[in-house]
Amino acid sequence: MKLLGNLIWFIFGGFIGGLGWILAGLLWCITIVGIPIGVQCFKLASLSFWPFGKDVVYSNNSVSLIVNIIWLIVSGLPLALTHITSGIILYVTIIGIPFGKQSFKLAKLALMPFGARVVDEGSWRY
Numbered sequence: 001m002k003l004l005g006n007l008i009w010f011i012f013g014g015f016i017g018g019l020g021w022i023l024a025g026l027l028w029c030i031t032i033v034g035i036p037i038g039v040q041c042f043k044l045a046s047l048s049f050w051p052f053g054k055d056v057v058y059s060n061n062s063v064s065l066i067v068n069i070i071w072l073i074v075s076g077l078p079l080a081l082t083h084i085t086s087g088i089i090l091y092v093t094i095i096g097i098p099f100g101k102q103s104f105k106l107a108k109l110a111l112m113p114f115g116a117r118v119v120d121e122g123s124w125r126y
Contacts, residue, residue, distance in 0.1 A: 014048060024038075087107060
């Protein structure tokens, strides 16, 4: 089921969402200081392309808080708004609800991507 969900997701919106993450990563990699942020964007683009069967685990530390604030101002809001808009449109239909959930998961990640890890569903512990 995950394979089918990921294929449908990729065709009907995941490709565009993933390209947004890749574009953000490329823009951050222009500067030497932004390369670690760009690398994280590339990792999260993979999740945006294939979100079914994956989960996001957040950890808190002061460095990720500072980087998340800078990220939010520079790149986070446009990505989050794109995923939120996509999620609202998908929730309008009954069939699109599972895809809307994935879109909202990506919107939350777009607001706070640093300190987050992508893991297989059910494989992490608290």
